[in-house]
Amino acid sequence: MNYRDKPDLQDRLAAEYVLGTLRGPARSRFQAWMREDAAIARAVREWEERLTPMAAALPEVRPPRRVWRGIESRIATPNRGPEAKRGLWESLGFWRGWGLVTSGLAAALVVAVATQKPEVVEVVRTVEVVRTAEVPSTKMQPSYVAMLEDAKGGMKVMTYAARQSDELWFRVEGMEHKAGHSYELWGLPAKPGEAPTSLGVLPARETGTIKLAAAADQALSGFPQLAISIEPEGGSKTGLPTGPVVAKGESMKFW
């Protein structure tokens, strides 16, 4: 359709675009015209001035505090690895995407993140693994999520536990189970001198669940980090890690 020399048509399209009834491929096409044609952009601005005051009729709804926390973490100066990583960790969209298992969303995520720091891309690779797994829920609940990695990034473990549940779901990548040994999961307390607490032994499978001693809200809340050590079969006999720590990572509480 030739719209360039038809100001009436331009104005009508601008009106329907602002109202919201211009949808589908027509909406995308119009957005492209708008970017390259100043007259159309002006028509859109004028319609926005006309119609947007209608929004004043809606009663205000205060968003939950977590929205602001998410925004704050995303606008933090993104020039260092760990900070950029935390931004992704705290983004609602990132975790909802994880719960939704839509390949489209995951692809969008990879594109969005590939333009950032290389440290972050590492995280996405891990998520790709989980994306294909049977995730614990189609909708993220208030939960604890941890991502553990070894120093080289070769081995990765992801854990998830709903706050009210004593079941912790896990998935591992790049970890070999050897006869005579077990991998044991530990909660690391915030204070350096305090002893780790065993959360359970991971079954020799790629994915599964372990039973926590109590609901995640009690069992996991005291541990900002989780770690995995190699122990004798069935777990440490002393109640403390005895073998080398092979993976470690932050445990985050969502909601």
Added chain:
Amino acid sequence: MDAATNDRLKELLAACARRDQTAFARLYETTSAKLFSVAVRILRREDWAEEVLQDCYVSIWNNAQGYAPALSAPMTWMTSIVRNRCLDWLRRPRLEVTLEAGEGDEDPLEAIPSDAPGPLEQLSSSADARAIANCLGRLEPKQRQAVMLAFYDGMTHSELASHLREPLGTVKTWIRRGLERLKGCLEGT
């Protein structure tokens, strides 16, 4: 919104363009409840609205330098960002809708009260919206209803047609004529 608030928001946006995070926090405090209501209404799901709102404020922060106070009022600029993001959001593949089908038992369309007189009355009580409220009041009832459902609830032509139980062509005409008359009315006032 009165002129003083408008000026204040312009100052806050200018400060955001200078990367002043305190100003950005104030801007959020002042405007987020209004913008969230817009998103919740169109998306009808608070979790989606939270996600969209988060993206929009990040985008407002990143694009504050591009805001031209001479061209649009601050609230218009921000509300348009939110509405556009919501409408784009509704175009995504809707896998999760199928996943969660059966969760809410009410028909979302039944929960929509825009055909009630409420919004129009409320609009007249807000100073900057009086002109549009006045002009909406002069539309034929069917035109007004169609325009309001499209604006507040993000309904497409075909959603409007099935909600109002009218042929698609009729609904399109109401919208087109309604918009023409609104423009004429607003330019006359």
